[in-house]
Amino acid sequence: MSTFDDRERQFEAKYSHDQDLQFKVQVRRNRLLGQWAAERMQLTGDASDAYAKEVVSSDFDKPGDEDVLQKVLADLNAKGVNVDARDVRIKMNELLAVAKKQIMEA
Numbered sequence: 343m344s345t346f347d348d349r350e351r352q353f354e355a356k357y358s359h360d361q362d363l364q365f366k367v368q369v370r371r372n373r374l375l376g377q378w379a380a381e382r383m384q385l386t387g388d389a390s391d392a393y394a395k396e397v398v399s400s401d402f403d404k405p406g407d408e409d410v411l412q413k414v415l416a417d418l419n420a421k422g423v424n425v426d427a428r429d430v431r432i433k434m435n436e437l438l439a440v441a442k443k444q445i446m447e448a
Contacts, residue, residue: 363445370441372398372410375434379414383421393417407434 376394380386385393396413403409411430418425 367438367441367445368401369398370445371434371438372401374437374441375410375414375430378433378437379418382418382423382425410434 373394376397377390379397380390380393383393397410400413401407401410411427411434415425415427415430418430
C-alpha cells in the first residue's frame with residue numbers, strides 16, 4: 343500500500359463526507375423554507391409540517407434550487423401572499439446560513 347493510495351482514499355472519504363454534509367444542509371434549508379412559507383400562508387400544525395415536507399421533496403425533481411424556488415413562489419402567490427422570486431431567493435440564502443449552522447452544531 344503506497345502513500346499515494348492512502349492519500350487517495352482519504353481524499354475520497356473527505357469528498358464523500360463533504361457531499362453528505364452539503365446534502366443535509368440543503369434538506370434542512372428547504373425544510374426551514376417550507377416552514378417560513380407555511381407561516382406566510384397561515385398554515386399551522388400538521389398542515390405546516392406537511393407543506394415543509396413537500397418543499398423538501400420538490401428539490402428532488404431537478405438539480406439546483408430552481409424547482410424549490412418555483413414551487414414556493416407559486417404556492418405563496420396562489421394563496422395571495424405578495425412576494426416575488428427575489429424575496430424567496432433572499433430568504434433561501436438567509437436560511438442556508440441558518441441550516442449550515444444548525445447542522446454544524448448538531
